[in-house]
Amino acid sequence: DSGVTQTPKHLITATGQRVTLRCSPRSGDLSVYWYQQSLDQGLQFLIQYYNGEERAKGNILERFSAQQFPDLHSELNLSSLELGDSALYFCASSPTGQGFKETQYFGPGTRLLVL
Amino acid sequence: GESVGLHLPTLSVQEGDNSIINCAYSNSASDYFIWYKQESGKGPQFIIDIRSNMDKRQGQRVTVLLNKTVKHLSLQIAATQPGDSAVYFCAESRGQNFVFGPGTRLSVLP
Numbered sequence: 296d297s298g299v300t301q302t303p304k305h306l307i308t309a310t311g312q313r314v315t316l317r318c319s320p321r322s323g324d325l326s327v328y329w330y331q332q333s334l335d336q337g338l339q340f341l342i343q344y345y346n347g348e349e350r351a352k353g354n355i356l357e358r359f360s361a362q363q364f365p366d367l368h369s370e371l372n373l374s375s376l377e378l379g380d381s382a383l384y385f386c387a388s389s390p391t392g393q394g395f396k397e398t399q400y401f402g403p404g405t406r407l408l409v410l
Numbered sequence: 411g412e413s414v415g416l417h418l419p420t421l422s423v424q425e426g427d428n429s430i431i432n433c434a435y436s437n438s439a440s441d442y443f444i445w446y447k448q449e450s451g452k453g454p455q456f457i458i459d460i461r462s463n464m465d466k467r468q469g470q471r472v473t474v475l476l477n478k479t480v481k482h483l484s485l486q487i488a489a490t491q492p493g494d495s496a497v498y499f500c501a502e503s504r505g506q507n508f509v510f511g512p513g514t515r516l517s518v519l520p
Contacts, residue, residue, distance in 0.1 A: 338510040351506035385453050395503040401453035
């Protein structure tokens with residue numbers, strides 16, 4: 296158990312809908328990262344937040360957004376969902392803002408299925 | 411474009427043998443590398459990391475080797491056990507991003 300929690304574990308929704316995925320980082324970690332894992336694209340970095348502020352952006356679509364709250368939990372919002380958004384979404388956390396130079400600890404993921 | 415990749419998509423080894431999983435990278439500026447293990451239905455789990463100022467790092471039953479000359483990274487698992495069966499990813503730190511390889515599935519045969 297990495298100490299990172301994600302809810303929900305599974306999510307089934309329809310095209311055009313909007314969903315929110317939630318992540319709680321390990322105790323003491325200030326950075327949260329979101330990743331998408333799909334069969335055709337593999338693991339891809341989406342976005343990083345550090346202590347409430349956006350720190351780095353990866354391959355995140357404009358239909359997707361995220362935020363990190365004062366208690367350091369984070370939410371990933373996916374809107375106008377398309378079939379191709381079906382994937383596993385992972386959250387990871389690390390102690391500082393140097394996330395790409397230190398170990399990131401991954402949560403168990405949320406499996407999203409868009410029908 | 412530049413990418414991190416793996417030579418072998420699948421690897422089958424006998425229980426008790428040593429496993430070697432390889433990874434090629436193309437960005438000579440990358441300075442930090444991590445190996446992750448992902449079991450079915452779970453998130454990636456950190457195994458071992460190495461910075462570019464090193465060429466070898468050892469953990470418990472695992473060793474990572476970095477050859478910057480040929481831009482090659484390998485993960486060695488000693489005395490492979492059934493619990494080692496998983497997909498293994500290398501990741502390359504490239505600026506403000508981790509670039510993950512496509513993964514190698516390790517299957518441990520009894």
